[in-house]
Amino acid sequence: MGAHLTAGAIAELAAFVRIPSVSSQPAHAADVVTAAGWLAERLRRAGLEADLIRTPGHPVVLGSWRGAPGRPTVLLYGHYDVQPPGPATAWQSPPFVPQIRGNRLYGRGASDDKGQVLCQVAALDRLLRTGGRLPVNVICLYEGEEEIGSPSLPAVLDRHREELAVDAVLVCDTRMRAVDRPALVYGLRGAAALEVVVTGPPRDLHSGEHGGAVHNPATALCEIVASLHDADGVVRVPGFYAGVGNPARVAGGGAGPDWGVPGRTAYERTTAWPAISVHGLAAGHTGPGASSVIPASALARIGLRVVPGQDPRVVAGRVADHLAGVTPATVRTSVRVTSAADPVLVRRDGPAVRAAAYACTEVFGVPPVLVRSGGTIPAVAMLQGALGVDPVLLGFGLTADRMHAPDESFHLPTYARGIATLAAYLRRLGARRRLPSLAEARRG
């Protein structure tokens, strides 16, 4: 397949992973800036112009190469911030001390998304190094807040909208179907996060003195959360499924498991149907030792996933109304919507999609699967809305990469193929001749 990886590319990934650019932890704010600076410098070294765009949060790295007048302009998106590593003891090697074991490089962010960002940069570097020029005009937009919901991105897109007039957007932050099967993601669920607090007595009460005569907020929280689903796993919130596409059948996946919307596959349930997940519960005392307390309040963090055709804010409002409606007079429930991100559905037949499919087929020998993802990348809907272009989501992560988990790693052979695929994509996009249809690409 002709995909090779230089020692330099591996050393580069190690250097990038070594910077603990954890966007959610204020203690790492300086590291995030360091990572941004490192990445801008890397773009310059490849031959692009690159600057840091300041935001109220972490900076955006904006690179550009505009030496192909008359050719399309493509925006390459990725992020240089990473998830918190979690407990260091859960890692086989320290999260920010990159280590190669087998054909993988281990470290937080190796796959999500530093390795994938470097696939883009290395492809540009290779094209510029070998041909002296790129086949298209390129803008690289690498943000440092993807893992915290891209709060600063909309303002950056708005402020720079003239220089961000592009013909195509390529996002590398998703997974392949398998190590030998690339995937183009054409749909993402949206999301909303709710913080639900049930309060009762003005202070913690002793369960000996009061147990049996006071509606315990922790008990009430359980009762309120339990009202969200029926025994099958169908959400009972009125209007929760409104806007779900009809028939909302999507190809792929096997027989459904025994929980969720009946008669649907797991793939359908997780990509084409909205869902409610309890992300966290906290009440009273659960540490060492006993404490016989009726807690004054109880907390649930609840995450919603919505699908194209639904507005996460509207659905969150319906869930909040339901929670208020089922709250008995003995306690009070407050609901705060802490975030909302739109779902995405992109056309599967544009020239950029076809070019990506062509490039995958060239490098992997098989066309990519076209899939919907159950996850949410807030930046994608922001890019789609602000730039008026359907992003192409072509990622090089693998399930085995353990993104967001301990022992995250990036698969080095896939790193090599990712670089080759992106180079092929840019070449294809810059070619004068008509791009083949996806069906043609599949036959190819």
Added chain:
Amino acid sequence: MGAHLTAGAIAELAAFVRIPSVSSQPAHAADVVTAAGWLAERLRRAGLEADLIRTPGHPVVLGSWRGAPGRPTVLLYGHYDVQPPGPATAWQSPPFVPQIRGNRLYGRGASDDKGQVLCQVAALDRLLRTGGRLPVNVICLYEGEEEIGSPSLPAVLDRHREELAVDAVLVCDTRMRAVDRPALVYGLRGAAALEVVVTGPPRDLHSGEHGGAVHNPATALCEIVASLHDADGVVRVPGFYAGVGNPARVAGGGAGPDWGVPGRTAYERTTAWPAISVHGLAAGHTGPGASSVIPASALARIGLRVVPGQDPRVVAGRVADHLAGVTPATVRTSVRVTSAADPVLVRRDGPAVRAAAYACTEVFGVPPVLVRSGGTIPAVAMLQGALGVDPVLLGFGLTADRMHAPDESFHLPTYARGIATLAAYLRRLGARRRLPSLAEARRG
């Protein structure tokens, strides 16, 4: 009423409270021993013999004065260990730096139970100092594990059963009805603690990828906990109320609030009826920042209170059976019973009760109310069972003392009356003449 408090008694309480004898925290193990040693020395100073009895946990202080042959022997019970102070910021003055404000001495353990223990010791000291002898034989048993359920006490009672042959047991670890109204507690609820863990997927899952197709253990835990009560607050566990006395009506209390066994007062619900309280919930992520996780497991700490006529182990088994029975096939529930303590009901007409009532009337000018408590003191059932004597529970705590909470304090005028009452009690118990009935005491 003749109750006075010397400066020495206040200084003594301050010195005792200053020792952070937190039995549940291993870091304070040495402090617990220090408190035991301090208390034994105090007993010796009053004129008793005193030793520390070693246990696998914290020591028991055993004091004795046996100079009244032919007279009854009374065991005085209390505990010198204290609850953890909780967050220091919640305290107006540091929990282990005793401070007098108004007519109260503030500090962790001031009321529960160091102040009440010192009521006993000071009464003995006063009787020995003024009369050179005690009217009865006395054994002081002060343990250092009351706040953790008295795990070592049964073995100590068994090992020392010959020297612990007593005619009466007086426990000072309860509350008065009000500052001018003493209370004799004749019933305690028993308790059991359950740790409930619901598990689902082998590891945490991403709610984007899996939300809607996996029965979330946190959701399932809520559903399982919600099954414990109906909408009125009646427990739905089969057999939960079996053994509750018929009619289980007890005097006292006002109109019942709107949650609990219907048609009962709050006092009845919390003293004569069993109850289930959720003491704690924990699942997933509830700290700063967002985490879109379907947690692999979810935890509930559940406390049961049972009433005389019920066995806490049997009731805990029924609750565990219910939890297993309502668990759907999509998740697994494990239940561990982590503690169990028996309920207590004592005769209200014995000579020791009458002597206590007489003493209260002498010092407070009114007879004590006879009440049941919803709380649990495991040691009381242990003393009752091992010594074959119905303990008399005559405590000098007040609701305003904020036992177990920040800003715990002991009311100094009540400290004085507690000493006087206990001295009167011991004198009365040692008198030759017939003890009056409670009705007589009330008229007196």
